[in-house]
Amino acid sequence: MGEVDTATARSGSDANAKRVITVIGLVDVVGALAEDALGRDLYLFDDNKAGGSSGHGTSCLRTCADAEDLVVWEVMPLECEAFARIDDVLIDEKYAPYIDLESGVYDPSSVVYWAGRILKPLPPEGVPYRLAFRLGSRPEPLIAEASSLLLAATPEDEAGLPPEPGTEIAETASDAKPAPSAAAASKASASKKSPATSEADDIGSSKGARK
Numbered sequence: 513m514g515e516v517d518t519a520t521a522r523s524g525s526d527a528n529a530k531r532v533i534t535v536i537g538l539v540d541v542v543g544a545l546a547e548d549a550l551g552r553d554l555y556l557f558d559d560n561k562a563g564g565s566s567g568h569g570t571s572c573l574r575t576c577a578d579a580e581d582l583v584v585w586e587v588m589p590l591e592c593e594a595f596a597r598i599d600d601v602l603i604d605e606k607y608a609p610y611i612d613l614e615s616g617v618y619d620p621s622s623v624v625y626w627a628g629r630i631l632k633p634l635p636p637e638g639v640p641y642r643l644a645f646r647l648g649s650r651p652e653p654l655i656a657e658a659s660s661l662l663l664a665a666t667p668e669d670e671a672g673l674p675p676e677p678g679t680e681i682a683e684t685a686s687d688a689k690p691a692p693s694a695a696a697a698s699k700a701s702a703s704k705k706s707p708a709t710s711e712a713d714d715i716g717s718s719k720g721a722r723k
Contacts, residue, residue: 529582529629533560535575537587541594541647544654550645551657564665573660574638577630583611583662585626587645599653600644601626607639611662630662638663 540553547553556573558565564576577583589596601613612629638661644653 528580530578530580532582532584533558533565533575533577535573535583535585537585537598537643537645538590539587539596539645539647540590541596542591544645545648545650548654549657550654554643554645554656556660564663567660571656571660572658574663575661576663576665577634578665579630579632581630583628583630585628585643586623595646595648597624597646598626598643599646601628602642602644602655603639607635610634610639628662634662634664636664 535556535558538555538557539550544550544553550571554571555569556571557568558573558575560576561568565574567573575583585598585601587596587598598615603611603613610631612631613626614628615624615626617624640659640661642656642659644655646653
């Protein structure tokens with residue numbers, strides 16, 4: 513975890529990454545400074561909703577990522593003239609085997625981003641993290657109160673997506689029984705007559721034959 517230059521973090525890492533997932537932290541800087549907290553003034557989004565990510569627009573984002581993906585965190589102040597910067601991505605050291613963090617600066621600007629390479633499949637419970645932001649002239653960073661998660665995509669995530677066009681019939685259960693035809697339904701109905709009804713029918717048929 514250290515400072516790296518833009519060429520290394522963006523060009524080199526992107527070139528080796530299977531996929532780049534961008535997480536945007538939209539911050540109401542004025543509101544956060546007034547409240548001295550980020551609880552109601554941080555809105556997180558990523559560009560992997562189709563891959564199972566959820567919690568968009570809240571302060572608790574659940575980003576789905578796989579091994580060899582690169583997750584990039586960036587900040588966007590709600591007020592364009594306000595200063596905001598990601599100061600740190602706080603992850604417990606026990607998750608160090610899963611993710612390698614580095615920070616960089618978009619050259620020639622002073623915009624700071626953080627990048628995390630997913631080293632191997634993420635654990636079932638996910639990797640929780642909290643973002644720390646430098647806002648305005650506040651001397652200390654404000655830290656997100658709720659943890660967000662990096663999660664492995666699961667079959668349940670994929671099952672929640674709408675089926676591809678033309679696959680609805682193929683996904684029907686193989687043991688589903690077809691609806692009976694009209695002739696079969698009529699035959700089944702006839703076989704279910706009560707003894708009394710059958711006897712009455714027989715007597716009526718007998719009388720008709722004796723006429």
